[in-house]
Amino acid sequence: MTREAPQLTAHRTATAVAVAGTLWCVAYLTTGFSIEAVAYVFVPIGAAIATASVYDLTRRTRTPQARGFWRGILIALVSITVGYAWLAVDMLTHADQARTRSMPAPAAAFAGVGFLIAIWALGRVPVVAAGGVERWRMLLDRTIAFLGCAAVVWYVGLAPMLSAREPWSTQATLLVGLGFLVAVGAATKVSYIAGGPVDRVAIRFIAAAGGVPAGVVAVLAVQFGYIASVPAQAIVMPLAPILITLGVAAQGRADRGLRRDEDHVGTLLPYLAMILVDVPLIAVALGAPLRWPVRVVLIAAVVVTVLVMIRQYVAYQDNARLLRIARVQEERLQYEVSHDGLTGLANRALFRDHLTTALAESATGPVSVLLIDLDDFKTVNDLLGHGVGDRLLVSVARLLQAEVKDNGLSVRVGGDEFAVVLTEAGAGPEELAGRLLAALAYPISEHRLLVQASIGIAVAVPGETVDVVLRNADVAMYTAKQQGKAGFVRYVDGMGEPVLAHMQLGGELRRALDHDEFRVVYQPIVRLDGNRVIGVEALVRWHHPTRGVVSPAEFIPAAERTGLIVPLGLFVLRETCRQAVAWLDEFGPDALKEAGLNVSARQLHDPDFVSDVAGVLADSGLPCERLVLEVTESAVLRGQQVSRALYELDRMGIRLALDDFGTGESSLSLLRAFPAAIVKLDKSFVDGIEIDDGLPAAADARQAVARAVIQLAHALGLDTVAEGIESPEQVTALRELGYTLGQGFHLAEPMPAEGVSRLLARQQAAAAGSSSFGQAAGPVVFLSLRRSHPMSEERVMITKLNVTSIYVLDKDEALEFYVGKLGLEKGNDVQQGSYRWLTVRVPGDAGTEISLEQPGAPLHDEATAEQLRELMAKGALTGLVLNSDDVRGLFESLKASGFTDFTQEPADHFYGTDMGLRDPSGNPIRILQQGNPTP
The missing domain is CATH 1.20.1070 (Rhopdopsin 7-helix transmembrane proteins)
Known part of the structure; x- marks a missing residue:
């Protein structure tokens, strides 16, 4: 129920x-x-x-x-x-x-x-x-109703x-x-x-x-x-x-x-009571005797009438008050609808109405529109907060009104964008734009902030619509930003086509990402004292199907503006980590120290960026310490979200580099606030550093920033990389200042991954050749020895100078050496008393592999010795893994195969030691142990 x-x-x-x-x-x-x-x-x-x-x-x-x-x-x-x-x-x-x-x-x-x-x-x-008037009105209503009833x-x-x-x-x-x-x-x-x-x-x-x-x-x-x-x-x-x-x-x-x-009901009751009072009066009017009860009713009717009059007066006064309030509210609403609530300037709606009226009356004089956009205003909001940003907008609005005065309409279009409509014949738009830029050249607001603006000017042609004039002003303003900001541009015919093409570029970026049109190239970072590649910086290139290679300077701003820099940056990150792991697998852990890439402020603002980086590292298997993320000073100054992301990346073990160092206004303070591991000296401080005009003072001035940066970096324990090196003289000057790492077109241009692989291969070939005594007539072969049980402490080096050079080093763990780009791979499960070939690759044909396995067979078997001779003659032998039991038998087999002139030296004599020998390229010959980071 x-x-x-x-x-x-x-x-x-x-x-x-x-x-x-x-x-x-x-x-x-x-x-x-x-x-x-x-x-x-x-x-x-x-x-x-x-x-x-x-x-x-x-x-x-x-x-x-x-x-x-x-x-x-x-x-x-x-x-x-x-x-x-x-x-x-x-x-x-x-x-x-x-x-x-x-x-x-x-x-x-x-x-x-x-x-x-x-x-x-x-x-x-x-x-x-x-309360108030309403209380008195209700009291009168109740009194009237009571008396009537x-x-x-x-x-x-x-x-x-x-x-x-x-x-x-x-x-x-x-x-x-x-x-x-x-x-x-x-x-x-x-x-x-x-x-x-x-x-x-x-x-x-x-x-x-x-x-x-x-x-x-x-x-x-x-x-x-x-x-x-x-x-x-x-x-x-x-x-x-x-x-x-x-x-x-x-x-x-x-x-x-x-x-x-x-x-x-309460609203109607007084009127019903008045009708009820009239009932006895109507009865008297129809002939009822006028007795004393009727007189009481008459008195009540008079009182009710007086009260009704008072009530109507109160209602009249109240209605008049409400009408005044309504009129004020209507005026306020009309103002709010047509004006910006923050600055008090006209808003977009009034802007369009005023411009429409001005264009309709354009016969009386020219109509000009100035579109003003504050440059880098988002940085103010991010660093100082929206409250400071709002007060800055108010200051700009006051400045705008002071310059425009009664010559036109000042407008806040929205955000950090303002506009001016000029209808007076004597007010030149270029002159006004110049005055505005001059006024903005001085710090404003209570924070004494320096604000710049880009201004687009459009002068209406008779017959043009509001939308056309606004579009022209927008195109001119966009062009002013492209030309370096803090300036003004007047629209001319044909100006919109390149701007439109640039804006359409953003739409093509999405298609390019979906159709795999982007490629990653790598610029090596090398040691200035030996040209050894220690790292790479990843750069992205767009291979457009019809336009060819599109410059990053053209499409990166479009990617930033559209937000596609986030997926594009993630693509570059994945490719860089994948390729770095491939190089480590092919050339070993000492071949390449790190791989870096640039990260934009827009990426750092993405709340998923840190987790995306962690996911890519986990998927690729690249150690965190081998990844370098390069950020600019302007990106670091983009607020708390960016700062939190950078510190999280630093805690993960990722190395952070401050790119284009020295170009900002807060470089020195950033080094303490920003968890940087690397400082990259901007190219502008490398240009001209090598000039020797015989004036020491001038040379010191040109080198002052570079010297200060290296000293500061050393004091803070940071690595340094000099960017934009374009001549050997610059290398010499930088080395004298203490720089050990650099990158630039003189050292190596950006290249595909295959080009870096060739560099690493040649680098290892040079390192391998440096272990022989003298100059080898044939290819160098290294034999790495894996020890399976104790053996003598004797170290043996075997050489055959007229045919090849063979180096055998006995140690507790197998040592790895590399020839060119051919990687020596470790063997698994090497059986005691047997020999097993590692992968053998034929030089010049990286896709060909020859594997030879003879578990249990002695190396001095005649057939095996013959294969050894053939592989050595072809230069195809890259390495062997040997069991330590049969070293002496190996020597005998090699002797029987035609190898002679064996000598023996202690191994410690060669580790990291310059033997005074040079390879065919003139580089010092050094013998390195695996895991020893010192060249």
Whole structure:
């Protein structure tokens, strides 16, 4: 059973009682089949039903305020039910006296107390909260309503009762008076109830249950005397339980969230009261005698009229006040709709309207538009916060108004973009643009910030639309930014085509990413004291299907502007890490120290950037310490998000390089705030560093920044790389200053991965050749020895100068040496007492592999020795892994194969030692042990 079921049952039962009373009354009055005392039974029965319904509601209502109100109504109903039950029993007991018998005093007392409790419960419910004029208006409305209702009740009820020939009993007078009071008070009170936890509709039903039946019964009693008692008791008063159960149902619906919308009965009530006051007056006008009750009504009508006049005056004043407020709000809204809330300048909407009007009246003079965009304003917001940025915009707006004055309309288009519409013939747009740039050349706002701007100028041609003029100004402004910012450009015909092409470039970038049109090239970073490659910097190139190779200077800004720099940078990162791992696998861990790439501020702002880098490193297998991420000073100064990302990367072990060092304004302070491991000297400080004009002071000045950077880096324990080296003289000058690493076109141009591989191969070939004594006539072969159990401490070096050079070094772990780009790979599971070839690659054909395995077979087997001779003759032998047991047998086999002139030296004699020998290229010959980082 739903919650609503008991409420509906009570309502239907109360209705059934009222219907039964009505049917009985009709039958009694028409046939007289029963006794009059029965009429008094229906009221207590209906009251008992209503009491039970209210009791059930008090148990289910959870809100304290609502529960308190309904408990008061419950107590009132119990008292009224007892009173009318007492009356019914008394009438049935004295049935023969029912027509003339008065209501017993106890019954009247219970009923009267019940009415008073009901009035008290209703009185506790607050009226609508109001203040000021509204409070006085409501007080007047309630007074008018009360007087109007009271005048009618007086005329039709109380006055006849008091002027009756036969005096009324005290009980009857009190009950009728209470009935009138409940009726009038309920009518005026419930119209202004605020509601809340107690439902407004429920309160009105309760008020009607007390007021309407009481008022009707009182009027009937006054007008018809005892004749009206039967219909009053059997028909009218049983309506009260019906209204009460309806109120209970309304409260139940409100508790379930089904409250009805607010109504406006209180607004209409004063007007209804005025109509009611006119009823007695109409009766007098139609011929009723002008007795003293009517005079009371006349007095009430006069008072009501005066109150209505006062109310109308108050309403007039209030309406006038509201109209003033509405007018002010309308003006404010119109201003807000057409002006920028921050700067007070005209906004985009007013800008277009004003420009449209100016173009329509362009016959009176030329119309010019200046579009002004602040350069690098985002940096201010990121570093100093949006509050400082807003105050800076306000300062720029004031400056703009001061320069434009009354010659045009100053506009904030949005963000950091402003505009000016000039319509005066004497105001030249170029002159104004120059004044604006000159004014912006001085620090502004309380932070004394230096702000620059790019300005585009468009002079309207007769017949041009607003959109065309704005587009031309935008193109001119974009061109000014491309030309280096902090300047202005006037639009000319044809200017839009290259700008449009550049903007369309952003759309092509997405397609290029999807169609794999980007390639990664690498510029080696080399040691300045021997041209040895120690690292690479990855650079991206775009191979356009129709335009050929697109310069990074052309497409990188478009990628930054569109946000595609993020996926493009991720592509470069993946390729760089993958290729670095390939080089490490091919040439060993000492061949290449690190691989780096540039990272933009837009990438560092991406919240997923750090996790993307970690994911790429995990997927590729590249150690974190071998990855270098290069960032510019301007990128580092881009706010807390960038700073957090850089410190997270540093904690991962990734090396961070400060690129283009020395070009910013905060380079020195950045070295302490930024977790840099490498400083890259900008090319601008390398250019001219080698010039020797015979003036020491001039040379010192040219080298001052480079010298300061290397000294600062050494003091902070940072590595340095000189960029943009283009001559051997620059190399010499940088080495003298203390620089050990550099990159530039003189050292090596950017090249594909294959080019770097060739460099590393030649580098290893040179290192391998340096281990022989003298210049070898044939290819160099190294044999790496893996030790499986203890052997003698004797180290053996075997050479055959006229054919080849063989170097065998016995040590606890196998040593690895490399020839060119041919990597010597370690063998696995070398069996004791056997020899196993490693991979053998034929020079010149990296795709050909010859594998020769003879587990268990002695190396001095004639067939194996013959294969050795053939491979050595072809230069294809790159390495052997030997078991240490048969070293002496190996020597014998090699002797039998034609190798002679063996010599023996301690191994320590060769580790990292310059033997005074030179290879065919003139480089020093050194013998290196694996894991020894010192050249």
